[in-house]
Amino acid sequence: MQIDREKAEATRNEFLGRREKMNELFLVTLQFRNRVVGGVPAVNVDPEAPPEVQEEQVDKAKTVLEVHLRKKLADTMTEDEIEAVVEQTYDEAYKDHEAQATSTFKDDEAAGLYIEGRQVKAMIKEAAKRLGLGKPVKGQRPSLRQDIHEACHVDEDVIYLWKEDDLKTMPQHLHHVTQPDGYETRPIRVWGPQGLQSAIKRSAYVTQAYIQFHVRILSCVYFNRHLLRDVLCFGGDLGLGAERSQGFGKYDVVGFDDIEGGRIVEPTDEA
Numbered sequence: 001m002q003i004d005r006e007k008a009e010a011t012r013n014e015f016l017g018r019r020e021k022m023n024e025l026f027l028v029t030l031q032f033r034n035r036v037v038g039g040v041p042a043v044n045v046d047p048e049a050p051p052e053v054q055e056e057q058v059d060k061a062k063t064v065l066e067v068h069l070r071k072k073l074a075d076t077m078t079e080d081e082i083e084a085v086v087e088q089t090y091d092e093a094y095k096d097h098e099a100q101a102t103s104t105f106k107d108d109e110a111a112g113l114y115i116e117g118r119q120v121k122a123m124i125k126e127a128a129k130r131l132g133l134g135k136p137v138k139g140q141r142p143s144l145r146q147d148i149h150e151a152c153h154v155d156e157d158v159i160y161l162w163k164e165d166d167l168k169t170m171p172q173h174l175h176h177v178t179q180p181d182g183y184e185t186r187p188i189r190v191w192g193p194q195g196l197q198s199a200i201k202r203s204a205y206v207t208q209a210y211i212q213f214h215v216r217i218l219s220c221v222y223f224n225r226h227l228l229r230d231v232l233c234f235g236g237d238l239g240l241g242a243e244r245s246q247g248f249g250k251y252d253v254v255g256f257d258d259i260e261g262g263r264i265v266e267p268t269d270e271a
Contacts, residue, residue: 020261024219025155027264028232029212029255030240035205036161036249037184038105038113039242103242104204105161105180112178113161113206115241117154120213124152124228127235133227144223151218152228161209180204184243203243214259225267229256 105113125148128134134145161177184203217223232253239249257264 022219023216024225025259026215026217026225026228027212027255027257027259028215028253029210030232030236030251031210031254032206032208032240032249032251033236034248034250035181035184035207036115036209036241036251037243037246038103038180038204039119040104040106103202105206107178108158111160112176113180114158115161115211117156117159117213119240120154120159121152123235123238123240124148124154124215124231127231127238128227130238131230131234133223133231141222144221144227147218147221147223151221152223153216155214155216159211159213161206161211163206163209174210177206177209181207184246184248205248210254212255225258229253232256 106116107113128144128148133148134143136143162174163177165173165175182205184205215228217225217228236251236253238244239247240251241249243249258267259265
C-alpha cells in the first residue's frame with residue numbers, strides 16, 4: 001500500500017470541513033460541587049514485599065481490572081484490544097503503589113488525573129432516559145433514543161481534572177490535578193468464600209474540580225442544544241464518576257458555548 005501524504009492531508013481537511021457543517025458543536029465546562037470519586041478498581045501492591053509477591057499482586061490487580069473492563073467494553077472491543085486497555089489502565093492507575101485504594105483515577109504523566117469521555121456520554125444517556133427523552137410524545141416529538149445514542153458524541157477520550165490556583169486572581173487560572181485530594185473510607189458488606197463479611201472501601205477523590213469537553217450533535221436530528229442543556233442540568237443532580245449513590249459527583253454547569261470554526265460564537269436563539 002502506498003499513500004500520497006499531501007493528497008491525504010487535503011482529503012482529511014475536506015472531510016473535517018464536511019464534519020463541521022454536519023454537526024453542532026458545544027464546549028461544556030462543569031465544576032463538581034464537592035467530591036468526584038475515581039472509579040478504576042485498585043488492588044494493593046506492597047512496595048516492600050519480595051519481588052515474587054509483588055508479581056502475584058500485580059497479576060491479581062490486572063485480573064480485577066480485566067473483569068471490570070470486560071463488563072464495560074465487551075460490546076465495543078476485541079479480546080486483544082481489551083487486553084491492551086488493561087495494560088494501559090494498570091500502568092496509569094497504579095504507577096504509584098503507595099497510593100493504595102479500592103478505587104482510584106486513571107493518570108498519565110503528561111497532565112495528571114482524568115475521567116473518560118465515555119463516562120460523560122453514559123451520563124448524558126442516563127439523564128436523557130430519566131427525563132423521558134427516549135419515549136415519543138404524540139404531536140410534539142419522536143423518540144430521541146437513537147439520536148442520543150448515535151448522533152450525540154463527546155469528542156474527547158480523555159477529560160482532565162482541573163483545579164483553581166490558590167491566588168485570588170481574575171480571571172482565575174486553573175491547573176491540572178496530579179494527585180487525589182484524599183481517600184473516602186467507608187465500611188461495606190461483601191460476599192466472600194466464608195459468606196457475608198465486612199470490609200473497608202477506600203476511594204480516591206478530588207474536591208471541586210473542573211472538567212471541560214466538547215459535545216457534538218448531528219444537525220439534522222431532533223435532539224438539539226436546548227435538550228442538551230436540559231440533560232446536562234439534570235445530570236448535575238445525577239452525578240458523574242463513581243460512588244454516585246453516596247451523593248458524590250454532583251456538578252454545576254459553569255460554561256456552555258457554541259463553537260463554529262474553532263471559535264466561540266453567540267447562539268442564534270436561547271431556551
